Amino acid sequence: MNLFSSRSGRYGPYGGAYIPEVLHSCIAELTAAFYAAKDDPAFWAEYVTLMARYSCRPTPITPLDNISRHLGGARLLAKREDLNHTGSHKLNNVMGQGLLALRMGKKRVIAETGAGQHGVATATMAARFGLRCKIYMGEEDVQRQRPNVFWMERLGAEVEPVRLGSRTLKDAINECLRDWSHSMDDTHYVLGTVCGPHPFPEMVSYFQSIVGQEARTQLLELEGGLPQRVYACVGGGSNAMGIFQGFLDDPVELVGVEAGGKGLKSGRHASRIASGEGSVGVAGYRSYFLQDADGQMVDTHSVAAGLDYVGVSPILAYLADSGRVRFTAAEDGEVIEALKLTMRLEGLIPALESAHAFAAAYREARQLKSGERVLISMSGRGDKDIFTVAEALGDASWLEYLKRKAGG
Amino acid sequence: MVETLEQSLRRALASKPLLLMAHLVAGYPSFDDNLHMLEAMREGGVDLVEVQFPFSEPVADGPVFARANQTALERGTRVSACFDLMARARNILPGPLLMMGYCNTVFHMGEGRFLEKLAAVGAAGFILADLPPELGADLYGRAQALGMSGVLILTPNTTLERKREVARQARGLIYCAARKGVTGLKTDFGGSVEDFLRDVGAVSPLPRALGFGVRAPADVAFLRGKAEMAVVGTAALETYERGGARALADFYRRLQEGVLTGGREA
Numbered sequence: 190m191n192l193f194s195s196r197s198g199r200y201g202p203y204g205g206a207y208i209p210e211v212l213h214s215c216i217a218e219l220t221a222a223f224y225a226a227k228d229d230p231a232f233w234a235e236y237v238t239l240m241a242r243y244s245c246r247p248t249p250i251t252p253l254d255n256i257s258r259h260l261g262g263a264r265l266l267a268k269r270e271d272l273n274h275t276g277s278h279k280l281n282n283v284m285g286q287g288l289l290a291l292r293m294g295k296k297r298v299i300a301e302t303g304a305g306q307h308g309v310a311t312a313t314m315a316a317r318f319g320l321r322c323k324i325y326m327g328e329e330d331v332q333r334q335r336p337n338v339f340w341m342e343r344l345g346a347e348v349e350p351v352r353l354g355s356r357t358l359k360d361a362i363n364e365c366l367r368d369w370s371h372s373m374d375d376t377h378y379v380l381g382t383v384c385g386p387h388p389f390p391e392m393v394s395y396f397q398s399i400v401g402q403e404a405r406t407q408l409l410e411l412e413g414g415l416p417q418r419v420y421a422c423v424g425g426g427s428n429a430m431g432i433f434q435g436f437l438d439d440p441v442e443l444v445g446v447e448a449g450g451k452g453l454k455s456g457r458h459a460s461r462i463a464s465g466e467g468s469v470g471v472a473g474y475r476s477y478f479l480q481d482a483d484g485q486m487v488d489t490h491s492v493a494a495g496l497d498y499v500g501v502s503p504i505l506a507y508l509a510d511s512g513r514v515r516f517t518a519a520e521d522g523e524v525i526e527a528l529k530l531t532m533r534l535e536g537l538i539p540a541l542e543s544a545h546a547f548a549a550a551y552r553e554a555r556q557l558k559s560g561e562r563v564l565i566s567m568s569g570r571g572d573k574d575i576f577t578v579a580e581a582l583g584d585a586s587w588l589e590y591l592k593r594k595a596g597g
Numbered sequence: 598m599v600e601t602l603e604q605s606l607r608r609a610l611a612s613k614p615l616l617l618m619a620h621l622v623a624g625y626p627s628f629d630d631n632l633h634m635l636e637a638m639r640e641g642g643v644d645l646v647e648v649q650f651p652f653s654e655p656v657a658d659g660p661v662f663a664r665a666n667q668t669a670l671e672r673g674t675r676v677s678a679c680f681d682l683m684a685r686a687r688n689i690l691p692g693p694l695l696m697m698g699y700c701n702t703v704f705h706m707g708e709g710r711f712l713e714k715l716a717a718v719g720a721a722g723f724i725l726a727d728l729p730p731e732l733g734a735d736l737y738g739r740a741q742a743l744g745m746s747g748v749l750i751l752t753p754n755t756t757l758e759r760k761r762e763v764a765r766q767a768r769g770l771i772y773c774a775a776r777k778g779v780t781g782l783k784t785d786f787g788g789s790v791e792d793f794l795r796d797v798g799a800v801s802p803l804p805r806a807l808g809f810g811v812r813a814p815a816d817v818a819f820l821r822g823k824a825e826m827a828v829v830g831t832a833a834l835e836t837y838e839r840g841g842a843r844a845l846a847d848f849y850r851r852l853q854e855g856v857l858t859g860g861r862e863a
Contacts, residue, residue, distance in 0.1 A: 206729070208727060210749075210751065210763070211774060211777055213759060214754050214755050214756070214759070296734060318738070353667060363656045366656045371778030371779070372687075372780055373777070378693075470704065470705060471701045471727070472654045473702050483676045483705065485653040486654055
């Protein structure tokens with residue numbers, strides 16, 4: 190399956206570039222630069238070498254032997270993007286776009302961030318490549334993710350709180366587009382996920398495909414066979430697109446796990462597809478969005494800031510419609526339980542986002558026969574979530590510690 | 598057949614060198630305020646008005662309008678009420694009315710229903726800030742069949758080839774954004790704006806409406822003889838918020854003086 194052969198940015202009825210005319214020329218410039226890089230074999234080789242030397246690629250695959258025994262049924266394995274530099278798959282896309290920005294002669298990068306992972310990754314890349322950097326972050330997320338703001342600033346980035354709209358990820362994306370519409374001459378916009386106007390969904394998928402390529406090769410080497418299923422969490426969808434691309438042409442079931450929040454009937458979730466509540470709309474690109482009766486985008490909820498987003502990749506929307514990717518959701522409560530189990534039995538701390546994939550895989554593991562393989566995308570590490578997780582676990586001694594620190 | 602947008606503008610241009618185009622965000626600060634603004638526009642001699650339907654993701658708008666969009670929605674502004682406002686505006690103002698907004702509003706209600714309602718309230722056309730001509734060919738074509746104009750935007754930072762392509766599909770008027778960036782920021786009126794307007798004139802015979810950063814009589818005076826319309830948005834809203842309907846009517850009247858004096862006062 191080649192999703193990208195047409196180079197049109199259309200995936201069935203989804204995708205496109207619904208942008209103000211002022212952005213037409215910079216989107217055209219970026220599209221041309223991206224395809225020139227994609228057609229140059231030396232570019233991909235440069236990217237892979239960079240990721241091996243600067244980050245931790247290839248990241249390993251870890252068999253989850255203890256949990257597999259505990260649950261009974263499938264043999265579970267995790268693709269360890271938590272071991273990538275800056276602690277998630279986000280850096281793959283960012284370093285790739287950084288190389289592209291250098292090729293285009295840009296001196297400055299801007300990026301949106303929700304949880305802060307993409308912002309930290311972009312600030313890291315900018316520091317390494319000597320680019321000026323500004324990160325737009327919803328004011329609410331600035332409050333929720335203080336440690337990441339600290340790191341972005343220490344890495345030399347300017348962090349601008351966005352006070353418009355719901356003050357979360359979608360508003361930070363809007364603010365980036367506004368910045369870009371007058372700064373495009375010297376600035377590249379490093380969009381963090383497989384959404385937004387063409388060529389971003391294709392470009393981010395291209396850089397993240399390194400995850401799936403590695404995983405397929407590793408499984409054949411280590412396990413001598415393919416998995417029956419692959420689970421990945423889906424906010425915008427970048428880690429899912431990354432790992433799924435390794436298996437699109439194989440008889441492997443691909444499962445996207447959305448944020449079920451407080452429950453799909455609660456109205457407080459971020460499930461655009463599995464809930465059946467999303468409808469087709471346009472906000473830069475055509476896809477499924479959570480919107481009201483007038484087509485206004487609504488507020489979403491998830492315990493994981495990185496999944497708390499109103500839209501979903503147009504490519505995943507297409508793969509959902511065609512049945513190639515099955516969508517399900519995991520609720521906040523079962524996500525915390527899955528996280529606890531993974532820490533206690535495997536000594537691994539998945540990010541709250543990634544824990545959604547673990548939760549769905551655990552729930553369904555018994556449906557599979559013993560020895561059948563399930564690959565889980567561990568898209569990031571969870572130590573960034575210490576405040577949220579400690580609160581969800583009701584950890585009394587941590588609370589004491591915070592009080593003591595605040596008092597000091 | 599009712600007059601098309603272009604015909605109305607040509608008729609108005611026969612007796613006035615530069616038309617004044619005003620803007621409001623429906624439901625902001627309130628629908629009552631909108632009616633006062635429309636009265637002030639009539640008193641101040643405004644020639645045509647764009648009524649912005651608020652949207653949750655107004656990416657082409659600067660801080661003043663983005664906040665106005667958000668506040669209007671927080672105050673419960675519905676799309677149906679925006680159409681009602683247009684119908685009332687029709688009875689207040691003699692000149693053409695345009696719907697302005699973002700394309701999800703249209704796609705969500707359905708292109709057919711949108712055009713039907715727009716025609717019913719007597720609109721001359723619409724401007725969708727995030728619908729490029731190549732993605733809206735169907736909508737723009739259907740609008741034309743109903744006698745309405747899908748207005749397109751040109752910016753200075755595109756190639757001549759792109760300008761020609763957009764102009765080929767444009768109807769009614771060409772909305773010329775004076776510079777890069779979003780609405781409400783400062784524009785330096787000078788040679789580059791003049792060059793841009795000349796470029797637009799070379800690719801399209803349609804009347805040119807120059808917007809983004811038009812704030813003062815001197816800006817309007819500068820545009821006389823270079824464009825056919827001046828679009829005043831953010832500065833008018835700021836004036837209304839400071840001084841109400843009377844101040845707004847005075848503001849438009851002062852701009853009219855800029856129209857009449859041409860370059861002399863500037």
